[in-house]
Structure formats: structure tokens, C-alpha cells
Amino acid sequence: MTAGVSRRRLLGYSGATLAAGAAAGAGLVSVAQAGADHGSADDAAVPFHGAHQAGISTPVQDRLHFAAFDVITDDRDRLVRMLKEWTAAAAAFTGGHPYGSAAGGLGEAPPDDTGEALGLPPARLTLTIGFGPTLFEKDGKDRFGLKAKRPAALIDLPHFPGDDLDPARSGGDLCVQACADDPQVAVHAIRNLARIGFGVVSVRWSQLGFGKTSSTTPDRQTPRNMFGFKDGTRNIAGTDTKALDEHVWASPADGPSWMAGGSYVVARRIRMHIETWDRTSLQEQQDTFGRTKGEGNAYGAKREHDPVPLDKLPADSHVRLAHPDGNGGVRILRRGYSFTDGTDGLGRLDAGLFFIAFQRDPRKQFVPLQSKLAASDHMNEYIQHVGSGIWACPPGVRKGGYWGDGLFS
Numbered sequence: 001m002t003a004g005v006s007r008r009r010l011l012g013y014s015g016a017t018l019a020a021g022a023a024a025g026a027g028l029v030s031v032a033q034a035g036a037d038h039g040s041a042d043d044a045a046v047p048f049h050g051a052h053q054a055g056i057s058t059p060v061q062d063r064l065h066f067a068a069f070d071v072i073t074d075d076r077d078r079l080v081r082m083l084k085e086w087t088a089a090a091a092a093f094t095g096g097h098p099y100g101s102a103a104g105g106l107g108e109a110p111p112d113d114t115g116e117a118l119g120l121p122p123a124r125l126t127l128t129i130g131f132g133p134t135l136f137e138k139d140g141k142d143r144f145g146l147k148a149k150r151p152a153a154l155i156d157l158p159h160f161p162g163d164d165l166d167p168a169r170s171g172g173d174l175c176v177q178a179c180a181d182d183p184q185v186a187v188h189a190i191r192n193l194a195r196i197g198f199g200v201v202s203v204r205w206s207q208l209g210f211g212k213t214s215s216t217t218p219d220r221q222t223p224r225n226m227f228g229f230k231d232g233t234r235n236i237a238g239t240d241t242k243a244l245d246e247h248v249w250a251s252p253a254d255g256p257s258w259m260a261g262g263s264y265v266v267a268r269r270i271r272m273h274i275e276t277w278d279r280t281s282l283q284e285q286q287d288t289f290g291r292t293k294g295e296g297n298a299y300g301a302k303r304e305h306d307p308v309p310l311d312k313l314p315a316d317s318h319v320r321l322a323h324p325d326g327n328g329g330v331r332i333l334r335r336g337y338s339f340t341d342g343t344d345g346l347g348r349l350d351a352g353l354f355f356i357a358f359q360r361d362p363r364k365q366f367v368p369l370q371s372k373l374a375a376s377d378h379m380n381e382y383i384q385h386v387g388s389g390i391w392a393c394p395p396g397v398r399k400g401g402y403w404g405d406g407l408f409s
Contacts, residue, residue: 043121048091050396051261052249055126056333056358057238059217061179064209064337065186066267066354067194068172068389069201071135076144080408082200086129086193087402093189096122099196114195116188123182127189129403130265130391135173149407151255153264153361154392160374162384169269169387172204177265177356179335183208205387207269209337209354216333222296222304226272226338226351227382229289230296233304234324236333247331247365248358258406261395263358266366269339269387272352277382288378290317316378322369332357332365352383362390 046054071079089099100112135143136150159165176193180186187208194203213225214232222230236243245251252260277285286292286299290313296304298319300312313320324331335358340351359365374380394404 043096044124045095045122046124046126048094048127048397049399052396053126053128053262053393054094054396055128055177055179056248056263056335056393057216057236057244058126058179059124059238060212060215060335061124061126062181062210062212063179063183063186064212064354065178065183065190065206066209066356067176067178067190067206068132068204069174069176069194069197070204071143071173071200072202073200074143076408078200079144080402082197083404083408084402085196087397089192089196090127090189090403091397093117093185093192094122094125094127096120096125099192114188114192116191117185120182120185123180123185125178125180125185125189127193128177128179128265128393130175130177130393131404131407132171132173132175132389132391134171138173146407149256149258151250151259151264151392153250153255153363154390155363155367157266157362157388157390158367158371160370160385162374162380163388164384164386165388166386169205169207171389172391174201175265175267175389175391177335183210207339207354207387208341209339211338213336213338213353214334216335218305225336225353226274226340227277227285227289229285229291229293230304231336232334233291233296234308234331236331243331244333247360248333250360254361258394258404258409259392263333263360263393264362265391265393266355266357266359266362267387267389267391268355268385270353270355271350271384271386273382273384274349274351280382287314287317288382290314290319314378316376318373318377318379321373321377327369327372330365330369332359332369358393 046058073079092099098113098118102111102113102115102118105111133154133156136146176190178186178189212223214235215223216235216238218237222233225231236247248263250259250262291298297306298308298313300309308323310320310323310326320326335356337354339354340349342350344350357366394406397403
């Protein structure tokens with residue numbers, strides 16, 4: 001495929017739950033093979049190995065496929081083998097290569113790689129893994145001998161006022177966040193990880209996202225959410241190492257050593273009542289946020305990035321309640337995406353925000369912020385949280401290592 005705008009990028013895609021095919025034979029798929037080299041700027045690959053996992057402070061890509069998995073085996077060794085296989089596959093996919101043979105293997109057997117990303121550039125694909133509370137203990141059972149290694153910060157999230165969580169769209173032993181500038185590249189990665197993991201994990205739920213609603217690159221135009229407002233004006237920049245160390249990366253003093261350099265991700269599927277919002281006056285919409293819809297400046301400020309005079313904002317406005325200056329300096333790094341998944345059966349769009357936030361300690365960051373918002377935010381008239389999950393994301397993978405090697409060693 002030549003560099004430029006593909007048909008997939010023009011058309012996008014709608015949300016759907018992943019259907020993964022079964023892998024043939026007793027073993028997992030073979031080692032990665034190198035694919036064609038891609039040389040243009042549009043073909044950029046994000047390094048897979050490093051001190052931190054990619055996909056957290058990385059500049060936010062245009063598309064998302066987020067998947068939560070249940071581990072369906074009690075065999076710790078099988079789980080570790082799968083994580084090693086996943087790591088090798090992730091390194092191949094993020095480099096723009098297939099994993100194993102996609103078209104040239106035995107005709108009598110299914111290909112190792114499903115092949116729909118053949119010829120496509122890496123599209124800045126990142127793959128980020130997280131481990132959920134139920135991997136460490138479920139129904140009182142220490143499933144894989146990991147209970148003692150569960151970080152104190154990996155809490156079971158409390159029930160917040162207004163939550164209407166669907167268990168089928170919440171939780172998961174593992175999560176993988178795939179972000180890319182081409183939706184087919186992101187979907188291909190999740191699909192093939194699910195295939196590699198057949199018999200070890202199963203997809204619990206997944207979410208497709210488009211139109212990033214937060215940015216880690218503040219020098220670029222701030223994206224807008226489904227309500228038409230700029231989102232992420234005060235988000236942590238991916239280049240702000242001081243803020244990342246303070247608010248995003250876990251330190252050795254925070255808990256178990258295997259999480260040093262990692263982070264904690266909270267994902268929330270937030271349904272937006274689009275039809276109600278679209279019949280609301282502009283003034284009411286702006287009062288709900290505490291910002292203007294056009295420029296994005298806070299009330300009492302002239303420009304979007306000007307300091308926010310909190311006393312000029314309505315007391316129940318979203319910006320006033322969520323702003324770090326009103327919360328003891330607490331900040332989180334957001335990587336949310338919009339979604340639209342058809343209708344709800346009543347003629348209304350099933351659309352909203354798939355909220356993703358990385359932080360150093362959810363007990364001190366997400367939980368107090370969401371508790372405050374759930375209690376007082378005027379935005380609650382127009383939204384509802386319907387899915388939820390929390391996972392511990394370990395640090396980056398060193399060459400020769402694998403996802404979670406510090407946890408399982």
C-alpha cells in the first residue's frame with residue numbers, strides 16, 4: 001500500500017465485540033518473521049522496548065481497540081508461555097511485521113497470522129498490557145500464586161453515585177490497549193493476540209474508539225469530545241518528565257518492585273445522552289463545562305490555555321470540580337476516545353466517551369476525583385458510567401524479557 005490516506009482511515013469503523021478464531025494444534029504460533037520495510041514518515045513505528053510501556057505517555061493515536069480478557073486456565077506455566085508469546089507478537093506488530101507466516105505456510109493448516117495487516121505500515125501502533133485484581137485473587141482463590149504480589153494501589157473500585165455498570169462490559173483479568181493511526185492495524189493486533197491465547201484466555205469485552213478526546217501533545221490542537229467541547233486542555237504532556245514522575249509512573253517506594261516504572265489504568269465506558277444534549281441551549285452546555293464551546297477558554301479567561309479562575313466558573317461545572325487547583329494538585333493522564341456502537345434499541349445513539357486514565361495511585365487520584373464528580377457535577381445530567389475496569393500496567397519490557405516477567409519471577 002502506498003503512503004497516504006487509506007480507505008479505512010477515511011471511513012473509520014463502528015464498535016463491535018471481537019470474535020477471535022481458534023489456533024490449530026497444541027502449540028502456540030511460531031516466531032516472528034520480518035516484513036517489508038517502510039520508509040516514509042507516515043509509516044512510523046513506536047519502539048516497543050523501553051523503561052515504560054508505550055501507549056501511555058506516547059503521543060495519542062487516532063484509533064483504539066481496547067480488550068479485556070479472562071484467563072480460563074489454572075495452569076500458571078501456560079499463562080506465562082502465552083505472555084511470552086504475546087510479547088514476541090506485540091514486538092512484531094508494533095514494528096509493522098506479521099507474526100509467523102500469514103500467507104506462505106502449510107496449505108493444510110491455518111496461517112499463523114490472520115493477514116489483514118499485510119502491506120500496511122505500523123501506523124504508530126502501541127500495545128499496552130495491564131493485570132486486573134482478579135488475576136491475583138478471585139472468589140477467595142489465589143489462582144496463580146500471585147496474591148502476595150498484588151499492589152495495594154490495585155484496588156477494587158468503589159461504586160460511585162449514578163453508576164449503572166454492566167458486568168459484561170466491566171473487569172477482566174488482563175487488558176490490552178491497542179492504539180494506532182489505522183483502525184485495521186489496531187484490530188489486527190488484538191485479534192491475533194486473542195488467537196494466540198486460545199485456550200488460555202478468552203475475550204471478556206472489547207471497545208473500539210475513534211476521535212481521541214485527550215492529547216499528550218499540548219502544542220497541537222486540542223481534540224473535541226462527542227459533546228463538541230475541547231477535552232484535555234490541562235492534560236499531562238508526554239514530554240513533561242517531572243509531571244509524569246509525580247503523577248503517572250509508580251516509584252520503587254510505592255509498592256512491589258515489579259511495578260516500579262509502571263502505572264495504573266482506569267477505563268470507564270461513559271454513555272452520553274446525545275439526544276438530550278443536542279436539545280440543550282448553548283449557554284446551558286457552556287455552563288455545564290465552565291468553558292466556551294468555540295475557543296475553549298474557561299469563564300473569566302480569554303484563551304483556552306490561560307489560567308483558570310475557578311471562582312468565575314459555576315460551582316457545579318465540570319472544569320471547576322475536576323481542575324487540579326481545586327483538588328490539591330491531583331492530576332491524571334487521560335487517553336480517552338469517542339465511540340458510537342449503533343443504537344440502544346429505543347432509537348437513540350449508543351455513543352459516548354471511552355475514558356482511559358493512567359496514574360501513579362488510583363486511591364489518591366481517580367477515586368477522589370470521581371467521587372467528587374459523581375456527587376456534584378452538572379454533567380451527570382447528560383452522562384452515565386456503564387462499564388468499568390482497573391489494571392496494573394507493569395513497566396516497559398527489556399530486550400529478552402516479556403510482559404509481566406517481574407510479576408511472575
